[in-house]
Amino acid sequence: MSSGDDSYLRDRALDVLLDPGLAHVVDLVCWVEKGLVHVADSKGHVALRATGECTLLAGRDPIVEQDPMSDSTSCYPFAAQRLHSLFADQRAPDLAVVHTGAHCWPERGGHPGEHGSLNAVQSRAPLILSGPGVEARGVVERVARVVDVGATLAHLAGASYDGMDGAPLPDAVPSAAHVVGLLWDGAQCADLLALEAAGELPAVSRLLRRGCAFRGGAIAEFPSVTLVNHTSALTGVGPGRHGIVNNAFYDRVLGQQVVPNSSDTWHSAMQWLRPGVTTVFERLPAGLRSACVNEPVDVGATYSTFGLIRETGAAGNLGPHLPVAADDPHATQEFVATDKDYAWGTQVDAAGLDQMLSLWREDVPPRLTWCNTTLTDSGHHAGGPGSDIARSSMRDADRRLGVWLDLVEERGLLDDTVVLLTADHGSEAADPSCTGDWDEALRKARVPFRDEAYGFLYLGHDVVS
Ligand SMILES: [Zn+2]
Structure with a gap:
């Protein structure tokens, strides 16, 4: 958008987006003006400094509730820091539209369970730390942020976390020979802890017996995708610094749409990292080995699944190379048979377990291992948190975790291994009766725009994606 048109186009778009008639689907609209982040809904408007100082400009404060321990869908933890982080990169949109938690949009690719919002429910990932140096305290009343994951892993592995936005968890004592980070994509914090407490995630319970879980989990950066x-977890910095501002965005300098988060582009997603941003793998002292399993953020890892995919050119045709889901003893076969994403996630995670076992059967396992679990995201999208399919995805992931933990225990390495289990965001159930579309309203009002990843509006473009 050229600067002369800024306020005119933005005001026209805001008139549409903040109309009370769209309030059931538009939770918040956020933008930057003169260095301040503005946040508005149909009933109020505030301006935020990065320090959190907030000026009320109209009506009532739409993000007044920010208690990071609250699980209210209208609570927005660390709102100022997270929004300022996003808007620091010029890839950020002119307007970020935040869906209400209830908004149901299957016609645009939405699912029964969704995430992406600034709210606490969709932003809260689980966070468990276990192993030597960690006091066994069960569930503790604490909260951290996803950017703290990178700092914690670096600190535990004896690497520097200088320059990161996050800080190491106080419980993280760098004494273990091996550091392992596990990401259960989309696993909802509250439901994971509830299932564990009910005895349904025995491998997670094994971790908890040697550590602690934060009830407030780790709060994702915005958007919570x-x-x-x-x-953010693997660089320790927010999107305004690492540059991956959404699963799809518009790069104004290149004049092109960028879609780094798809099965066809994951292996090459790191080409979009901003210069000077380093991963925890790159920060490891020279000569130490690292492994990055099923994870696109792999720069500098000694072993990387996606590195192998890049070398072999197998991207886009991995299915025949993966274990067969119907034969998987750890999978809930009812959902493998009925949900193709569940079947695919099962294949990918089975391959992940195979890689974890072979890496950890080596004479000396890696100093730093990271493993991404994908099935949990499929399960939460398919049914929403607490659904049978979401819970089955966590039980399956737990069985695979148990197999790897058995190997660690058999090899006598439990006392040398610290494990951090987290996710990348939370999950919230949509309300099927809550439908609507702001793009249609903007088109009717003749506002030129493009909408990337359904919520990132770039004004002045006639292309609507
Ligand atoms: Zn995810």
Whole structure:
């Protein structure tokens, strides 16, 4: 958008987006003006400094509730820091439209369970730390952020976390020979802890017996979507610094749409990292081995699944090379048979377990291992948190975790291994009766725009995606 048109186009778009008639689907609209982040809904408007200082400009404050321990769908933890982080990159949109938690949009690719919002429910990932140096305290009343994951892994592995936005968890004592980060994509914090407490995630219980879980989990960067937060977890910086601002975005300098988060582009997603941003793998002291399993944010890892995919050119045709889901003893076969994403996630995670076992059967396992579990995201999208399919995806992931933990225990390495289990975002159930579309309203009002990843509006473009 050229600067002369800024306020005119933005005001026209805001008139449409903040109309009370769209309030059931538009939770918030956020933008930057003169260095301040503005946040508005149909009933109020505030301006935020990065320090959190907030000026009320109209009506009532739409993000007044920010208690990071609250599980209210209208609570927005760390709102100022997270929004300022996003808008620091020029790839950020002119207007970020935040869906209400209830908004149901299957016609645009939405699912019964969704995430992406600034709210606490969709932003809260689980966070468990286990192993030597960690006091066994069960569930503790604490909260961290996804950017703290990178700092914690670096600190535990003896690497520097200088320059990261996050900080190591106070419980992380760098004494273990091996550091393992596990990401259960989309696993909802509250439901994971509830299932564990009910005895249904025995491998997670094994971790908890040697550590602690934060009830407030780790709060994702905004938007609370996959690649933004995988990248934040493994670089320790927010999207305004690492540059992966959404699963799809528009790069104004290149004049092109960028879609780094798809099965066809994951292996090459890191080409979009901003210069100077380093992963935890790159920060490891020279000569130490690292492994990055089923994870696109792999720069500098000694072993990388996606590195192998890049070398062999197998991207886009991996299915025949993966284990068969119907034969998987750890899978809930009812959902393998009925949900193709569940079947695919099962294949990918079975291959992940195979890689974890062979890496950990080596004479000396890697100093730093990271493993991404994808099935949990499929399960939560398919049914929403607490659904049978979401819970089955966590039980399956737990069985695979148990197999790897058995190997660690057999080899006598439990006391040398610290494990961090987290996710990239939370999950919230949509309300099937809550439908609507702001793009249609903008088109009717003749506002020129493009909408990337359904919520990132770039004004002044006539292309609507
Ligand atoms: Zn995800």
